[in-house]
Amino acid sequence: MADQIIHPKSNLARRAHVASFEQYEQLYAASLRDPRAFWRERAARVDWFHPFERTCRQDFGNAEVAWYLGGKLNAAYNCVDRWLEDRAEQTAIIWVADEPGEYRHISFHELHENVGRLANLLRAHGVRKGDRVCIYLPMIPEAAFAMLACARIGAVHSVVFAGFSAESLRDRIDDADCQVVLTANEGLRGGKVIPLKATVDAAVEGLPVRSVIVKQRTDTPTPMKAGRDYDFDEEMSKQRAFCPVEWMDSEDPLFVLYTSGSTGRPKGQLHTTGGYLVYASYTHELVFDWHRGDVHFCAADVGWITGHSYIVYGPLCNGATTVMFESTPVYPDASRYWQVVDDVQASIFYTAPTALRALIRFGDEPVKQYGRESLRVLGSVGEPINPEVWQWYHDVVGGGRCAVVDTWWQTETGGILISALPGATPCKPGSATFPLPGVRPMLVDEQGTELTGNDVAGNLCITGSWPGQARTILGDHERFRQTYFTTYPGRYFTGDGCRRDADGYYWITGRVDDVVNVSGHRLGTAEVESALVAHDYCAEAAVVACPHEVKGQSIYCYVIPGQGAEGVEPATIEQELVKAVRDAIGGIATPERVQVVPGLPKTRSGKIMRRILRKIAESNYEDLGDITTLAEPAVVEQIVAGHKAGKS
Ligand code: WTA
Numbered sequence: 227m228a229d230q231i232i233h234p235k236s237n238l239a240r241r242a243h244v245a246s247f248e249q250y251e252q253l254y255a256a257s258l259r260d261p262r263a264f265w266r267e268r269a270a271r272v273d274w275f276h277p278f279e280r281t282c283r284q285d286f287g288n289a290e291v292a293w294y295l296g297g298k299l300n301a302a303y304n305c306v307d308r309w310l311e312d313r314a315e316q317t318a319i320i321w322v323a324d325e326p327g328e329y330r331h332i333s334f335h336e337l338h339e340n341v342g343r344l345a346n347l348l349r350a351h352g353v354r355k356g357d358r359v360c361i362y363l364p365m366i367p368e369a370a371f372a373m374l375a376c377a378r379i380g381a382v383h384s385v386v387f388a389g390f391s392a393e394s395l396r397d398r399i400d401d402a403d404c405q406v407v408l409t410a411n412e413g414l415r416g417g418k419v420i421p422l423k424a425t426v427d428a429a430v431e432g433l434p435v436r437s438v439i440v441k442q443r444t445d446t447p448t449p450m451k452a453g454r455d456y457d458f459d460e461e462m463s464k465q466r467a468f469c470p471v472e473w474m475d476s477e478d479p480l481f482v483l484y485t486s487g488s489t490g491r492p493k494g495q496l497h498t499t500g501g502y503l504v505y506a507s508y509t510h511e512l513v514f515d516w517h518r519g520d521v522h523f524c525a526a527d528v529g530w531i532t533g534h535s536y537i538v539y540g541p542l543c544n545g546a547t548t549v550m551f552e553s554t555p556v557y558p559d560a561s562r563y564w565q566v567v568d569d570v571q572a573s574i575f576y577t578a579p580t581a582l583r584a585l586i587r588f589g590d591e592p593v594k595q596y597g598r599e600s601l602r603v604l605g606s607v608g609e610p611i612n613p614e615v616w617q618w619y620h621d622v623v624g625g626g627r628c629a630v631v632d633t634w635w636q637t638e639t640g641g642i643l644i645s646a647l648p649g650a651t652p653c654k655p656g657s658a659t660f661p662l663p664g665v666r667p668m669l670v671d672e673q674g675t676e677l678t679g680n681d682v683a684g685n686l687c688i689t690g691s692w693p694g695q696a697r698t699i700l701g702d703h704e705r706f707r708q709t710y711f712t713t714y715p716g717r718y719f720t721g722d723g724c725r726r727d728a729d730g731y732y733w734i735t736g737r738v739d740d741v742v743n744v745s746g747h748r749l750g751t752a753e754v755e756s757a758l759v760a761h762d763y764c765a766e767a768a769v770v771a772c773p774h775e776v777k778g779q780s781i782y783c784y785v786i787p788g789q790g791a792e793g794v795e796p797a798t799i800e801q802e803l804v805k806a807v808r809d810a811i812g813g814i815a816t817p818e819r820v821q822v823v824p825g826l827p828k829t830r831s832g833k834i835m836r837r838i839l840r841k842i843a844e845s846n847y848e849d850l851g852d853i854t855t856l857a858e859p860a861v862v863e864q865i866v867a868g869h870k871a872g873k874s
Contacts, residue, residue, distance in 0.1 A: 229654040229727070232620065238602060238629055242515050242649020250650040250660070257663035264664055265293070265693055269504050271511075272543065273308050274299045275473050278500065284691040286716050289707035293501030293693045297476040301503050302378035305542035306341055307471070309334045317547045320521070320570050321367045324414040324553045326562065329569065332367055334545075337374075339467040340367070344375035346465040351406050351437040351456075355380030355472055358482065360404035361528075362386045362395060362426060364413030365552040368441050368458065369528045370538050372408045373481070377499075380472035382479045384494070387529025388413050388420060390812040392428035394492075398484050400433055401494055402700060408458075410441040411448040416557035423448040476500030482700045483531055485637040486750035487709060488721070488739035494700030495637050502640050503543055505694030509641040509662060510540030513631055514574045514603050515648040521600070523549040523572035525563065525581065530747070531637040532607055535694075536576060540641070555581045561592035564623075568596045575623075576605035576633075578746035582615050582623075583776045590622050598625065603648045606632045608746025609778045610734055616655035634658040634734050636720060637748070638710065640694030643667070644732050657731040666690045669726055674714045677726075685738055686724035687717035740836075742771040743779050747814050754781055754817070757810035762790030763799045764806075768826050768834050772818060772843040780818035782843040783807075784865065787822055796822040821868055825861040827853065838862060842869050 239245050244253060257264040262281045269278065278297030283290070309316070314335040321330040332340070353359055359381050363369040369385070376383040384402045386395050399407065407430065413420035423440055427449075430438065440448065441458035450457070474480075480499045484492040510516055514536075522541045526532035528550075541548035549570055555563050555577075563585075567575060585592070604624050606616070611632050620630045629648035635641060644667065646659040653659060661667050669677040669684040677684045695718070699706040713719040723735040737743060740751040751769040758767035765788035774780040783803065791799050800820040808816050827835040838850050847866050853859050 232630075232653045232655065234629060234649050234651065235627060238515065239649035241517065242647070243512055244647045244650045247650050247652060250647055253663045254661070258666065261664055261690060265504070268508050268693075269294055269297075269500070271507055272299060272500070272504050273304050278476055282691060286691070286711050286718065289698070289703065289711045291691045291695055291697060292477050293498075293691075294476040294504070297500050298473045299476065299500055299503070300378065300471040300474055301480055301499055301539065301543075302341055302345075302374040303471045304503060305374060305377075305539060306334060306338050309545045310338060313545055316545075318542060319367055319370060320547060320549045322549060322551045322553065322566050322570070324417065324557070326558055326565065330367065337371070340371045341374040341378055342467040342469040343462045343465040344371050345378040345469040347439070347461050348375055348381060348406065349379060349469075350461075350465065351439070353379065353381045353406055356382065356479070357406075358382045358384055358402040358404045360384050360386060360399050360402065360407040362388055362407060362409045362422060363441065364388050364410055364415070364420065364422065364443060365527055365550050366410065366441065366443060367550060368408070368410075370550065373528070373534070373538055374542075377480060378469060378471050380474055380478065383481045385481070385483065385529055385534070387527060387812075388422055389529070389814050391809055392425045393810050394812055395425060396429040396433065397491060398494075399429060399435065401484075401491075402482055405434060405436045407435055407438045408441070409438060410443040412444045412446055414443060414552065416554040419444065419446075427451075474499045477697070481534065483534065483637055485531075486741060486748045486753060488741055488750055489752050490750075491753065492750070493702070493705065493709070495696040496698050496700050497640055497694075498697050501693030501695070503539060505641045505692060506535040506540035507543035509694070510536060510546070511544055512647060512662065513633060513642050513645050514576070514605060515629070516541070516544060516546055516574065518545070520573040520602075521547045521549065521570050522574045523551070523567065523570065524576040524605075525551050525555070526576070526578070526607075531640070532576075535641050555585055559592060560585050560588035561595045564593055564596035564598055567598050567601060571600040573600055574603045574605070575601060576607065578608040579606055579611040579615055580609065580745040580776060580778055582606070582611075582619055586615065586618055587776075593622050598623065601628050604628050604630045606630065607635070609743050610736060611656060613656035620655070632656070632658045634732070638696045639692070640696060643688065643692070644734075654727075654731050657727070657733045659731055661732070664692055667724075667732065668717060669724055670714055670717070680726055680730050681728045683723070683725040683735070685714075686720045686722045686734070687714050688720065689717050742781055744781060744814060745777045749781065749811070749815050753811060754783065754807055754815060757807045757815075758783060758785055758803055758820075760810065761803060761806040762788050763794065763802055764788050764791070766826065768836065768839055769817075770836055770840045770843050772840070774818065781815065783817045783820040784823045784826060784839055785820055786825060819872060821865070821872055823861070823865050823868060825858055825864075827862050827865070828857050829855060830857050832857075839865075842866055845869070845873070
């Protein structure tokens, strides 16, 4: 069956930055003919204190990439000060509080004052250029102030998603050697209280953290440790609003953001200043077809890369009005997003398929309660979007009038690499469509041979650098090189599988490594396994991804009980181990199920056959493949029996 094609709406095309598919093709061809010239021109969108001398240096063999060499700029200056002249009173941030109807509008002028004060506050607490600062805040404007305040003085922020546990937070604070932590007494999400300060207290115990700055988000008092903990508002009131900006080199670090890979502990992806900023702002304008006056509503959390690039840096660097949403899609009911869209008159809305799948279950009524006339572009990110969900997004949420852009990218890429463009791209629901200008994807087979032409499927690589690319893993460049540049030498390996169909459309098929994507959040199976074996109820563990209707994937754990579990009921072991994972990583990693097993299917050389475990987890018992080569084939039957019993 031929795929259905949804053509760009003519009213969108008329005003779009890229107004037809021919225009896209010309732009794309030009960008590949002379990538350096292409990216040199794009750099003019940013304000440089000192011009750069060379556009790009690239050596994928050594994982060395640098952009806009010799240039000096400041990210906070570009996101804030630059707009004071002609849009000081324009709203920069619309904060949407958890409680419906509660909004706060922050103008560029106010943003400037807050960022300046906070930058001075950080300086007063000893933060200097190059120092790392941990931000563990809920979705409140102070999170954006904090990122920009760091950028202003050349400090490197490390935002940790406020759903991570004390243990995860501790690892990240320790790895980045953060001496100052910004947090809130509590967070509020969907009416639920999240005890952030208590988590920070547990996390920093014994670490050389000098100052913990605490914003009072709620009225609940929190214990403050004298000499270490400070009240945010009180400290802010002591500071003047003016703070000079630090001139940063284009390649000076802007931030570090941790993400999971297939092995070991989360990696601190380091992004630098010039290239990241050019890339985030360019792609924000291009992919969402942003025009001055448009309200940009990205419903992500600043704890993820999507929040960094498309709530804070991209939009603000373009002088946009950006929305920060503290709540959930279903609080107080399933119409919340659409209520916000109408209230703030959002033109652009950006969310993850998992949220859409959760909302579809409530039917069309909650959407139709609101008019949504302001919407023009709808974006999707984080995981493959099912064609039916794409169609619902287009027909129901967008009322058939809006463009839907499925945007593929990663923490490592800094910004979107493959996506439709609202005024230009004929879409196939479920396909991320085509690469953005300047981006060169390549499909390869297991041996690394390029799959040329169309109607091919393989692993997705990118063959040349783009400005938004992460430069290294904090403190471990060799791991960076190994992870991304050695599987297919000379190319950046994304970890994703991908199909290019007969018409050249790209379809991301999901991770080909041991990364699980739960509700659009990346988790490594190795991290979950080490959380399990740290408990004395567990001797050995194997964790696999299992398809899930709403979350996309869920976490399924097989465990062999440890010595401490002797005489303990399997049900208790399972509950305890679920809790152990939550405690070690956070609620987002909560296993769908922990199954106690007598053994794991292993080859004679001791390798766990995850393929078999995946099939069992998805109740696909018939198609387990050849199990005769296993050391103990009988164990498979026992695992299947245990899985069936657990379902009933
Ligand atoms: C997946 C999120 C299909 C992919 C920005 C990638 C997607 C991982 C899409 C990165 C998409 C992201 N279609 N899959 N549109 N967008 N992914 O680092 O597997 O949290 O490798 O960055 O999410 O997740 P990360």
